[in-house]
Structures are given as C-alpha cells and as structure tokens.
Amino acid sequence: xxxxxxxxxxxxxxxxxxxxxxxxxxxxxxxxxxxxxxxxxxxxxxxxxxxxxxxxxxxxxxxxxxxxxxxxxxxxxxxxxxxxxxxxxxxxxxxxxxxxxxxxxxxxxxxxxxxxxxxxxxxxxxxxxxxxxxxxxxxxxxxxxxxxxxxxxxxxxxxxxxxxx
Amino acid sequence: xxxxxxxxxxxxxxxxxxxxxxxxxxxxxxxxxxxxxxxxxxxxxxxxxxxxxxxxxxxxxxxxxxxxxxxxxxxxxxxxxxxxxxxxxxxxxxxxxxxxxxxxxxxxxxxxxxxxxxxxxxxxxxxxxxxxxxxxxxxxxxxxxxxxxxxxxxxxxxxxxxxxxxxxxxxxxxxxxxxxxxxxxxxxxxxxxxxxxxxxxxxxxxxxxxxxx
Numbered sequence: 001x002x003x004x005x006x007x008x009x010x011x012x013x014x015x016x017x018x019x020x021x022x023x024x025x026x027x028x029x030x031x032x033x034x035x036x037x038x039x040x041x042x043x044x045x046x047x048x049x050x051x052x053x054x055x056x057x058x059x060x061x062x063x064x065x066x067x068x069x070x071x072x073x074x075x076x077x078x079x080x081x082x083x084x085x086x087x088x089x090x091x092x093x094x095x096x097x098x099x100x101x102x103x104x105x106x107x108x109x110x111x112x113x114x115x116x117x118x119x120x121x122x123x124x125x126x127x128x129x130x131x132x133x134x135x136x137x138x139x140x141x142x143x144x145x146x147x148x149x150x151x152x153x154x155x156x157x158x159x160x161x162x163x164x165x
Numbered sequence: 166x167x168x169x170x171x172x173x174x175x176x177x178x179x180x181x182x183x184x185x186x187x188x189x190x191x192x193x194x195x196x197x198x199x200x201x202x203x204x205x206x207x208x209x210x211x212x213x214x215x216x217x218x219x220x221x222x223x224x225x226x227x228x229x230x231x232x233x234x235x236x237x238x239x240x241x242x243x244x245x246x247x248x249x250x251x252x253x254x255x256x257x258x259x260x261x262x263x264x265x266x267x268x269x270x271x272x273x274x275x276x277x278x279x280x281x282x283x284x285x286x287x288x289x290x291x292x293x294x295x296x297x298x299x300x301x302x303x304x305x306x307x308x309x310x311x312x313x314x315x316x317x318x319x320x321x322x323x324x325x326x327x328x329x330x331x332x333x334x335x336x337x338x339x340x341x342x343x344x345x346x347x348x349x350x351x352x353x354x355x356x357x358x359x360x361x362x363x364x365x366x367x368x369x370x371x372x373x374x375x376x377x378x
Contacts, residue, residue, distance in 0.1 A: 137271050
C-alpha cells in the first residue's frame, strides 16, 4: 500500500482517531498531536495488517496502544484529573442539553485510568466482551468484570455531576 | 442518559468537527520515549564527534608543548574513546531500529514496549558510562601540559601515568577513579530515571491494572 492509498483509508476511518484522542487527551492541541502520532504508528504498522480482522478493529488496537504509551512531557496538562463537580457543572449551565450530556460523559471519563478508557470506548462502539478481551489481551471473565465496574463508575460519576443516567 | 445515547452523540459530534489534514509526518512519535532516546542518541553522536575532533586538535591549536608521553597518552585515549563511542552508537542505532509492535493486543504490546524501553535505557546508560570512563586520562594529560588555566607543568602526568606512585598516591588514584565512576553511574541513572523512569512505572501500573481481576 502506498502513502496515498493509506491516507485515503485513514480519512475513511478518521472518526476512530477523533474518538480515541478525545477519550485520552483533554485539550484540542493535545488531541491533534495524539492523532498525528497515531497516524504515524499506523503507517509504521500497516505492512503487518494481513486482513485477518476488520481494518477498523485493527486501527482501534493501534490507536489505543499508541494512546496508552503516549508520553506527555508537560506536567501542567495531566491526562487524568480529579473531578471538580462545582466548577464543571457551573461552566456548562448555559450549554445546549445535548452538548451538556456528552460534556458530562467526557468529564467523567477524564477520571478513568487508561485501561478503563479503552474498555468503555470499545463497549460504546459496540464491541462484544470477547472482542474487547481480544483487543486488550484479557480473559472473557476479566473483561466482563472490568466492563461492569467501569460502566458503574461512569454512571456514578455522571450522577455526582447532577445528571440522570 | 444511557450508553446508546452517548454513542449516537459521539458520532454526531465527530461528524461536526473540522477535520485535520492527515499526513505521515516522520517527525512524529516525538512523545514516544523510545523515539526520544534514539533521537537523543543521534544528537549525542554528532555532538560527541565534534567534541572529539575538537579535543584531537586542541593541543596544536593552543600551541601546547606536550612531552612525548603526554602526547601519546592524550592521542591514544582520545582516539580510543572516540572509536569506542562511535562503534558503540552505530551498533546501537542499527539494533534500535526495530519498531514497537503496536498492532498486537494491548497487554502484549505494552509488555513488549516496556521491555524495549528498558533495553534502550540500559543501552543508553552503558553508552554514557563507557564514553566517560576513559576521559580523565587525556584530560589530565592536557592539564599537565599546561593549559592557559592551569599554568606550569606541576601535575607530573608521567609519574601518574606510569604508576610510579607511593602507597598513598596509589590509594588516592584508586579512590578518585572509584568516586568518579560511581558519580558518573549515579548521575546517568538519576537522569534517565528522571526523564523516562516515571513513564515506565506508569506503564507497569497499566499492566498491573490489566492483570488484576
């Protein structure tokens, strides 16, 4: 596959890049940096994609692995933060309800660890327990336990922000 | 709110975003520790080449009058250090060209990655230590020849170099080399751990989180 074909394929699946970068990074600048890093890693790994799985599954795997190992030197911009309920809710009082809903979700996600972020993203994208386990290298039982725990955590976090789940 | 709502809104939100112009930027990977260490090694290879060249021509430039033994020891150890450093770095660069395997499952990929970062760091540390360990000898020869800062030939390099030393002097020499080596090892370890150790620990925690039931 040449560079042009590769970039067309990436454009077709660019939603994955935006979703993953939004889950793992807070600011738009960091998200864009991470997206370009993922594209670089995908290009380096593309020769190893043999078509055994769907391209989107393979792309998710590389994107998540790149995000987990992503090394942000700037300590002033942590990728996992403590939730500040008062400020967060007040900031979004005037926003549209829809935006508010997604904003609450992302605010809750910020407090998850890197594995929990991967699990919840794959779950939302419709992957089964087995597929999530295969992507992350977990047993089915362990995946089920972690997924239930993460879902519960998200729900509780969103509720503490004063939003019904 | 439920997870189906979130999926729907996530997709809508992505559709509305202004899109990046994706390109394969080979300067990327800059936030990857392995990439950073390799990049540092390449920079250090260039700078150490320049430093070695400078040191080879330093005595003639300053018109320093070195004795035969100072001159031969100086050139021998500078060239030896230089050859050693360059062969070492060239070998490491070839070895470290292997790219990380991000297409494996997350657990295997991170384990492989941690192994590679640790190996790279150990290689880097041994390169720094090996390149520093011989330097006191040519530096002492230079000082003994009488640099502008250190004046007359009072350091008597020949006596130290040929080990014509009494017991106290021999002990002092051994003690100096021990302290010097320990200091170099400590600084190198501290510096690499400060720069990259935290990241490795964080990834080990990720493996811990993956493995815990």
